[in-house]
Amino acid sequence: MKRASASLLPSITLEGSGPIYLQLAEWFRRAIAEGRLRPGQRVPSTRALADELGVSRLPVLGAYEQLHAEGYLESFTGAGTCVAAAIPHEGPATPRRRPARTPSASATPAPRRVAARVAAMAPPPQTWLESQGAFRMGVPALDHFPHGVWSRLLSRHARDIGTGALVYGDAMGHLPLREAIAEYLATVRAVHADAGQILITSGAQHGLQICAHALLDPGDRAWVEEPGYPGAHQALAAVDAVPVLVPVDADGLDVAAGLRRALTARLAYVTPSHHFPLGATMSAARRIELLQWATRTGGWIVEDDYDSEYRYGSKPVAALQGLDADARVIYVGTFSKVMFPALRLGYLVVPKDLLPTFRAVRDALDTCSPMLPQRVLHDFIREGHFARHIRRMRVLYAARRAATQAAIQRYLPDVLQVVGAAAGMQLTALLPPEIDDVALSQRAAQVGVSVRPLSPCYRGEARRGGLILGYGGVDERAIEEGVRRLRRCM
Numbered sequence: 387m388k389r390a391s392a393s394l395l396p397s398i399t400l401e402g403s404g405p406i407y408l409q410l411a412e413w414f415r416r417a418i419a420e421g422r423l424r425p426g427q428r429v430p431s432t433r434a435l436a437d438e439l440g441v442s443r444l445p446v447l448g449a450y451e452q453l454h455a456e457g458y459l460e461s462f463t464g465a466g467t468c469v470a471a472a473i474p475h476e477g478p479a480t481p482r483r484r485p486a487r488t489p490s491a492s493a494t495p496a497p498r499r500v501a502a503r504v505a506a507m508a509p510p511p512q513t514w515l516e517s518q519g520a521f522r523m524g525v526p527a528l529d530h531f532p533h534g535v536w537s538r539l540l541s542r543h544a545r546d547i548g549t550g551a552l553v554y555g556d557a558m559g560h561l562p563l564r565e566a567i568a569e570y571l572a573t574v575r576a577v578h579a580d581a582g583q584i585l586i587t588s589g590a591q592h593g594l595q596i597c598a599h600a601l602l603d604p605g606d607r608a609w610v611e612e613p614g615y616p617g618a619h620q621a622l623a624a625v626d627a628v629p630v631l632v633p634v635d636a637d638g639l640d641v642a643a644g645l646r647r648a649l650t651a652r653l654a655y656v657t658p659s660h661h662f663p664l665g666a667t668m669s670a671a672r673r674i675e676l677l678q679w680a681t682r683t684g685g686w687i688v689e690d691d692y693d694s695e696y697r698y699g700s701k702p703v704a705a706l707q708g709l710d711a712d713a714r715v716i717y718v719g720t721f722s723k724v725m726f727p728a729l730r731l732g733y734l735v736v737p738k739d740l741l742p743t744f745r746a747v748r749d750a751l752d753t754c755s756p757m758l759p760q761r762v763l764h765d766f767i768r769e770g771h772f773a774r775h776i777r778r779m780r781v782l783y784a785a786r787r788a789a790t791q792a793a794i795q796r797y798l799p800d801v802l803q804v805v806g807a808a809a810g811m812q813l814t815a816l817l818p819p820e821i822d823d824v825a826l827s828q829r830a831a832q833v834g835v836s837v838r839p840l841s842p843c844y845r846g847e848a849r850r851g852g853l854i855l856g857y858g859g860v861d862e863r864a865i866e867e868g869v870r871r872l873r874r875c876m
């Protein structure tokens with residue numbers, strides 16, 4: 387540790403690591419910012435300081451040069467080097483940095499002020515994430531992903547990238563990819579849209595954020611499903627919108643309850659193909675009621691179709707967007723489940739008259755999506771790998787879903803009541819009221835089982851306890867073992 391104390395200078399202590407000239411410059415910056423060195427105050431000559439510190443003059447010269455360049459020091463012929471007179475001075479201030487030594491518990495500083503809405507944006511405690519084991523939600527069968535094909539396409543584009551992929555792209559996304567998505571949606575989801583209406587996003591959550599910014603002002607009310615997807619609440623909180631909790635039953639969102647609670651809400655967020663988290667499919671009658679509400683009141687419907695590619699035992703349910711004659715639905719899709727979540731690509735289908743609004747919001751939020759993955763995904767779809775992968779995964783997930791249901795039937799028949807298993811890569815099982823699902827998920831995490839509790843998906847008072855089991859990324863042996871371990875936690 388090097389120390390020097392010039393007569394009128396606070397003692398200089400260099401105890402960090404790294405080049406001495408950087409440590410010295412950092413010491414001066416901090417001393418000036420904290421008011422320990424005042425504007426106009428003389429600092430020692432480089433020779434004197436080097437002598438006092440017992441170092442060569444070179445690092446001191448280097449530090450002073452840097453501080454001159456940054457405007458902390460200035461020199462006058464005959465007067466030596468001083469702290470720049472232009473630095474504002476308010477007397478010695480409390481250091482802004484935490485003291486090097488750990489403060490005692492009583493000295494813990496109060497949290498500093500941040501935006502109030504952040505509290506509402508925080509997700510519920512995610513205890514289940516403490517385990518990487520069986521039933522982690524939202525994880526596809528990554529070991530069955532055609533990595534070879536993906537990396538071949540990726541290196542083809544990386545090798546031959548061209549300058550077009552290196553500049554700012556269109557806020558709406560890569561047009562050939564948008565064309566491929568529009569065709570796919572028309573065929574598979576009965577969505578009516580041309581490529582011009584597709585906006586590429588960084589996943590469904592980003593799509594929800596864009597919708598909230600484009601459609602809601604602070605204080606606007608929005609229907610959200612109860613229980614529902616916490617990410618929808620996060621998107622509303624980001625724009626200071628007010629969620630109106632609308633219950634969900636076996637037919638999906640209870641539209642009549644929504645009408646009673648907030649007839650003039652600006653927006654309704656729904657997962658009609660596969661309700662998150664209870665798994666209901668919205669009935670035709672409810673779909674029509676919802677569309678009629680939107681037409682009558684000028685409300686918007688955000689349709690989150692996050693995982694409906696996988697549907698078991700019945701044909702895929704057509705998207706709500708395809709029924710909408712009044713262009714009131716914004717359709718949200720994602721590649722997180724059908725490809726992999728880290729790809730961070732999804733899309734919105736935007737009504738034509740809203741395109742300038744959505745383009746402006748997307749541009750303001752994050753400009754555009756990265757070009758390279760969009761190009762690779764486009765080829766992946768056009769060369770038929772995408773459709774093939776979905777077909778293979780549908781068979782695999784059907785088997786894993788059956789294995790999960792069978793294991794529950796074998797080991798926990800009287801405890802878990804499966805409710806939402808018609809689609810997707812996860813199922814929900816209700817627990818008897820006396821079992822605390824959050825505590826159970828914590829115990830499960832300790833034995834390597836990752837189950838998400840149902841009750842935090844409720845925001846109101848009446849909560850059902852249950853577990854959400856993601857089976858997409860778990861093989862059948864691990865499913866059996868996972869349910870056995872879960873039984874031990876009961």
Ligand SMILES: Cc1ncc(COP(=O)(O)O)c(C=O)c1O
Nearest residue numbers: 524589590591615662692720722
């Ligand atoms: C209902 C629902 N919507 C949206 C998302 C977010 O998906 P993404 O990864 O595309 O942001 C999820 C993720 O699990 C989800 O369950």
